[in-house]
Amino acid sequence: MSISSVSSVSTASSGGGSTSEIASLNKQIQSITKQLKDLSSDDTLTDEQKSEQEQMLQSQIQMIEAQIAQIEQQQAEKAQQKQEAQQPAANKADGINRPTDTNQINVYV
Numbered sequence: 254m255s256i257s258s259v260s261s262v263s264t265a266s267s268g269g270g271s272t273s274e275i276a277s278l279n280k281q282i283q284s285i286t287k288q289l290k291d292l293s294s295d296d297t298l299t300d301e302q303k304s305e306q307e308q309m310l311q312s313q314i315q316m317i318e319a320q321i322a323q324i325e326q327q328q329a330e331k332a333q334q335k336q337e338a339q340q341p342a343a344n345k346a347d348g349i350n351r352p353t354d355t356n357q358i359n360v361y362v
Contacts, residue, residue, distance in 0.1 A: 271324050278317050278324075285310050285317075 289310050292303055 271328050275321055275324055278321050282314055282317050285314050 289307060292298075292306055292310070295303065298306070
């Protein structure tokens with residue numbers, strides 16, 4: 254059995270549907286993992302060819318995992334921006350770090 258087909262790696266989009274993208278990428282990882290398992294029982298390839306195929310498949314898995322990490326990071330950033338937008342922007346003026354005209358500290362030496 255010769256593994257000649259290379260799984261395509263989709264690029265992550267910045268739009269919605271991130272969970273479906275992650276699910277799709279996880280399916281690609283499962284497919285590549287299955288190819289790795291099948292590779293060990295393939296008697297038509299030499300050990301060197303098996304090693305090259307294994308390295309290629311491992312690198313594909315790493316690229317997909319990096320994409321998943323990037324998507325998760327984008328989700329976290331969006332969640333943080335959403336949370337920051339919900340928080341009130343103006344903090345109570347306490348006269349020390351956030352002075353007002355009537356509430357401030359002046360220090361003269």
